[in-house]
Amino acid sequence: MDSPLSRTREGRPRRQRAATDRDIRHAARALLVDDGPEAVTLRAIARELGITAPALYRYYGSRDDLLEHLxxxxxxxxxxxxxxxxxxxxxxxxxxxxxxxxxxxxxxxxxxxxxxxxxxxxxxxxxxxxxxxxxxxxxxxxxxxxxxxxxxxxxxxxxxxxxxxxxxxxxxxxxxxxxxxxxxxxxxxxxxxxxxxxxxxxxxxxxxxxxxxxxxxxxxxxxxxxxxxxxxxxxxxxxxxxxxxxxx
Known part of the structure; x- marks a missing residue:
């Protein structure tokens, strides 16, 4: 079972929360700018937001779908x-x-x-x-x-x-x-x-x-x-x- 706590890139604990489309795109853009297109994955975004990766499918059907919007x-x-x-x-x-x-x-x-x-x-x-x-x-x-x-x-x-x-x-x-x-x-x-x-x-x-x-x-x-x-x-x-x- 996932812990109710996750960690940001800086290592600070953060409670899991419901993501919003704006949060997802902001996290995706930050990954893109910092590390390039290959770094933009649903798993990485979920880790940034402190949620599970399947929760992102409520907003985007696939990584390709997210990249098109990005x-x-x-x-x-x-x-x-x-x-x-x-x-x-x-x-x-x-x-x-x-x-x-x-x-x-x-x-x-x-x-x-x-x-x-x-x-x-x-x-x-x-x-x-x-x-x-x-x-x-x-x-x-x-x-x-x-x-x-x-x-x-x-x-x-x-x-x-x-x-x-x-x-x-x-x-x-x-x-x-x-x-x-x-x-x-x-x-x-x-x-x-x-x-x-x-x-x-x-x-x-x-x-x-x-x-x-x-x-x-x-x-x-x-x-x-x-x-x-x-x-x-x-x-x-x-x-x-x-x-x-x-x-x-």
Whole structure:
């Protein structure tokens, strides 16, 4: 039989009590931040809260179920961070887009375990980083897509030709383009179809892939050579991306 007393991580006794959803998520987030995604288990959370592990099943059907909710909490917080970052930014799309890119990198470097859970762990199709970029209800994806939509509406942007992409990707990109147009329209940003072409969709995919790939390499220390000035390297990446879409 379980003892009516359990111990916190600091070793202080604590009586067993009924957990709340807020308690569970708080304990899960603390484990994530301190020790990484693998440390977030129902048994560990129960130990933190001074309850039995089966009691957690009243709230979550499985560890995966809990992790999905934890991912959503982390992404919501990331959205809040980026909202605050662009709050004082000039209104034009390019300034906001690149402020979001810088904010995403800074958040990833200072929230490594949370970044790992959301963007670099075994996410399902519904919670992958690509899916999150498509979801208007998800703060990070909404901010990124709306800023990109404003950039596409700018006359300064050099739209690429559809001929500049592999023909084998055309069908996949056309489907993704339709999703993006719908998401942007739902948010009140009507981008004409001739501005968001299949070629432009390919460019957007490449933009995200390079940004995400660069940040991931930096977060996990996987640059192929030692970099004494990583900030300079990241700004050079943003400059390259800006030139590719015709921005100064």
């Amino acid at each position: 991912r959503a909490d982390v992404v919501a917080d990331l959205g809040d961070v980026l909202e605050q970052r662009i709050a004082g930014t000039e209104a034009d799309g390019p300034a906001r887009l690149f402020a979001i890119c810088r904010g995403f990198r800074q958040w990833a470097l200072t929230h490594t375990n949370e970044f790992t859970l959301v963007f670099a762990s075994g996410a399902t199709a519904a919670t992958s980083s690509t899916a999150k970029l498509q979801q208007l209800s998800e703060p990070f994806g909404r901010l990124f897509l709306l800023a990109a939509g404003d950039v596409l509406l700018s006359d300064d942007v050099a739209l690429p030709s559809d001929d500049g992409m592999p023909a084998e990707l055309r069908d996949d990109l056309a489907g993704y383009r339709d999703v993006l147009l719908a998401v942007l329209a739902e948010a009140g940003t009507d981008v004409p179809a001739d501005r968001l072409t299949v070629g432009t969709t390919y460019l957007m995919m490449q933009f995200w892939a390079r940004l995400y790939g660069h940040v991931t390499l930096e977060v996990f220390g996987n640059y192929p050579i030692p970099i004494a000035h990583p900030d300079t390297l990241f700004e050079a990446l943003l400059s390259d991306l800006a030139r590719e879409i015709g921005l100064a």
